[in-house]
Amino acid sequence: MFPPFPEEEAYAECARIIQDIDAGKIRINQFSAPSEERRGQGVMIGVLVCRASDGRRIVLKTLSGIGKELVSDCVAEDEIFVRPIVSAEKINAALLENDARIHTLTDKINALKCARNAGGSKYSVQTDEEKRYVSERAALTKKSLLRVYELYSFHCADGTTRKLLEICRKKLPPTGTGDCCAPKLLDFAFSNGLLPVSMAETFCGGETAHKISGRRYPPCDERCALILPAMLGLNIIYRDFSIIVVNKQRGVLSVPGRGPEKQDCIVNRVKRLFPGCITQPAVHRLDMETSGLMVLAFTEEAHRNLNRQFEKREVQKEYIALVDGIIPSPDGQTELFFRVDVDNRPHQIWDDVHGKKAVTEWHVVRTENYVSPADGTERTVTRVRFIPHTGRTHQLRLAAADSHGFGKPIVGDTLYGTCAPGERLMLHARTLCFTHPVTGKPMEFTSEPDF
Secondary structure: OOOOOOOHHHHHHHHHHHHHHHOOOEEEEEOOOOOHHHOOOOEEEEEEEEEOOOOOEEEEEEEOOOOEEEEEOOOOOOEEEOOOOOOHHHHHHHHHHHHHHHHHHHHHHHHHHHHHHHHOOOOOOOOHHHHHHHHHHHHHHHHHHHHHHOOOEEEOOOOOEEEHHHHOOOOOOOOOOOOOHHHHHHHHHHHOOOEEEEEEEEEEOOOOOOOOOOOEEOOOOOOHHHHHHHHHOOOEEEEOOOEEEEEEOOOOEOOOOOOHHHOOEHHHHHHHHOOOOOOOOEOOOOOOOOEEEEEEEOOHHHHHHHHHHHHOOOOEEEEEEEEOOOOOOOEEEEEEEEEEOOOOOOOEEEOOOOOEEEEEEEEEEEEEEEEOOOOOOEEEEEEEEEEEOOOOOOHHHHHHHOOOOOOOOEOOOOOOOOOOOOOOOOEEEEEEEEEOOOOOOEEEEEOOOOO
């Protein structure tokens, strides 16, 4: 995943940690025996440079993994060694109930496997007894992992605390999720009212095929990408000193609305994490129910430039939608005229006299089977690629639902169609292309929908 914060300041601190380890000033304490396959390998070192509420610079330092910590006999006032979110003792206690039985089953499985292969063929078929043992071990292992993951909770940027299994929607995450450097550092920062400024992770020690000592690496896609967007409130796709590109979650406003209940939005989440950001960083928006790519500006210069690109229609956007029904033509372009329904805001209605023209290019990707989350019924829908050439309110939703368009709403549309319990608007901003407002380089981002 893309590093959520600038790395340079924290990376310099990582280099100093490695020097102090080599000089014996900092030690790596191992509280549990390392596995044989990891013996002699290096470790990820993480640093998060923060600002306290009184302006003090605080440097948080940690290691990845379970049962090991950075320790020093001389800790400076401005540095804190961050411990694991869940201690090795608590993890071992959670595993204890099923541990003996799992080891017994493993021994039995290995013995049966050896007996099967005694004839010289390693491709012999498992016996029913061996299959039962494998199945029982898998069930116990899952139960043990669930007990471990129930111990993990993370403090988030918005002041809330979220459980790991809530973040992962009760699915089992990969082993070790929550023990990487980034979630440890951010959890400590958010639980202590510290503002992240710079974060970096560096590999230290015995090199592997994928890791070189002294080199920095972004938070991992396998584990951190599951947790950090929930902790930060943002899924950051790209960020520099001028702009930020995020993958907006469905159900979140792009910009603040009227009233205190409508202040949680992408704009305010960006400003909370990056307080040096301008007051109004948004240059475009997505409907609350729509997910996908948004670009925001950190500076006035970048904001003016991006605004100009949107006004001149130099920004290219592409959306993916599931339309409720079959569309007979493979592609086409619609030109529709809409205005707001003043008696039923925010609905838009057809008006070929006073309405504004909305031009939408579309291409059918395929028809597919859709299963309703409400009752399990199945129906045929069409996956469509929309390319808007104008930026009108609800343009794509109307291109699908209105009788002058497809006459078939996007699945889950609460305004122009129906939304069954457990359903979402199946509309996602997949591609965003523009020119970088400072460097002038072409920027292209893609985010695949989760439907």
